Amino acid sequence: MSASTTSSPAVPAIEVSGATVRYGDVLALDDVSLEVAPGRVCGLLGTNGSGKSTLFKTVLGLVPADHGRVRVLGRTSADARRAGAVGYVPQSEQVDWAFPVRVRDVVMMGRYGHMGRRRRARAADREAVEHALERTHLSDLADRQIGALSGGQRKRAFVARAIAQGAAVLLLDEPFAGVDKRSEATIVELLRALRGEGHTLLVSTHDLAQVPVLCDEAVLLQRRVIAHGAPAEVLRPEVLMEAFGIHSDEEGPVWTR
Numbered sequence: 001m002s003a004s005t006t007s008s009p010a011v012p013a014i015e016v017s018g019a020t021v022r023y024g025d026v027l028a029l030d031d032v033s034l035e036v037a038p039g040r041v042c043g044l045l046g047t048n049g050s051g052k053s054t055l056f057k058t059v060l061g062l063v064p065a066d067h068g069r070v071r072v073l074g075r076t077s078a079d080a081r082r083a084g085a086v087g088y089v090p091q092s093e094q095v096d097w098a099f100p101v102r103v104r105d106v107v108m109m110g111r112y113g114h115m116g117r118r119r120r121a122r123a124a125d126r127e128a129v130e131h132a133l134e135r136t137h138l139s140d141l142a143d144r145q146i147g148a149l150s151g152g153q154r155k156r157a158f159v160a161r162a163i164a165q166g167a168a169v170l171l172l173d174e175p176f177a178g179v180d181k182r183s184e185a186t187i188v189e190l191l192r193a194l195r196g197e198g199h200t201l202l203v204s205t206h207d208l209a210q211v212p213v214l215c216d217e218a219v220l221l222q223r224r225v226i227a228h229g230a231p232a233e234v235l236r237p238e239v240l241m242e243a244f245g246i247h248s249d250e251e252g253p254v255w256t257r
């Protein structure tokens with residue numbers, strides 16, 4: 001399935017300009033500006049609490065910015081969500097895994113925007129769900145309760161939901177956290193395929209070794225944007241050391257705080 005909402009290359013897929021977000025006294029984002037062009041994969045890097053999830057929620061319009069402007073494919077966040085143009089894979093901690101729902105039902109949620117008010121699934125919706133389950137290698141687990149899956153399988157179920165939605169812009173909050181190497185490889189392969197189909201991806205990760213493999217560009221966030229550019233530029237040891245106190249060893253970059 002190719003990206004369902006296309007746009008002129010001149011219109012950024014994601015545009016955040018001067019966004020400041022507070023939770024009470026906590027300043028989570030401070031004057032953040034970021035543009036991601038359509039069809040690009042952008043890695044979002046930062047230590048715990050640096051504002052990555054807040055940035056996703058701001059792009060989705062779930063957390064309001066005190067100042068600044070957010071556009072997704074030239075639309076407001078609310079319009080982009082209504083049009084199904086933006087899909088979200090949340091962090092695992094943000095999901096209630098005890099909620100009694102089957103994997104197939106989770107993936108079907110991605111189709112809600114395509115259904116009428118009564119949310120009656122049509123053949124096209126069922127086909128999209130089966131296709132997404134196949135692409136994420138979850139067809140055999142489709143009738144299981146979501147809470148009865150492994151961490152990696154759960155992640156894949158949410159990626160499947162975003163695929164079924166057909167969103168042009170996908171926001172993935174730590175898709176590799178807590179997944180084994182096999183699920184990680186499946187997810188990387190999928191994300192690359194989605195990129196090849198013209199989707200735009202913003203992917204947060206603590207796995208720095210994954211960034212040059214997957215991403216066209218990377219952003220270092222520490223409440224503010226510290227650096228944004230090609231992975232090789234952003235992952236330079238001196239930039240990481242200055243921003244986060246990260247050093248490299250023979251296995252790649254290592255977070256030290």
Ligand SMILES: Nc1ncnc2c1ncn2[C@@H]1O[C@H](COP(=O)(O)OP(=O)(O)OP(=O)(O)O)[C@@H](O)[C@H]1O
Pocket residue numbers: 023024026027028046047048049050051052053054055
């Ligand atoms: N609902 C909330 N209420 C109050 N403070 C919050 C809330 N959500 C996040 N914060 C605070 O905002 C800051 C940014 O949090 P955020 O979750 O965006 O960071 P993150 O980079 O996604 O972190 P992690 O890597 O641990 O997921 C942190 O100081 C956090 O404690």
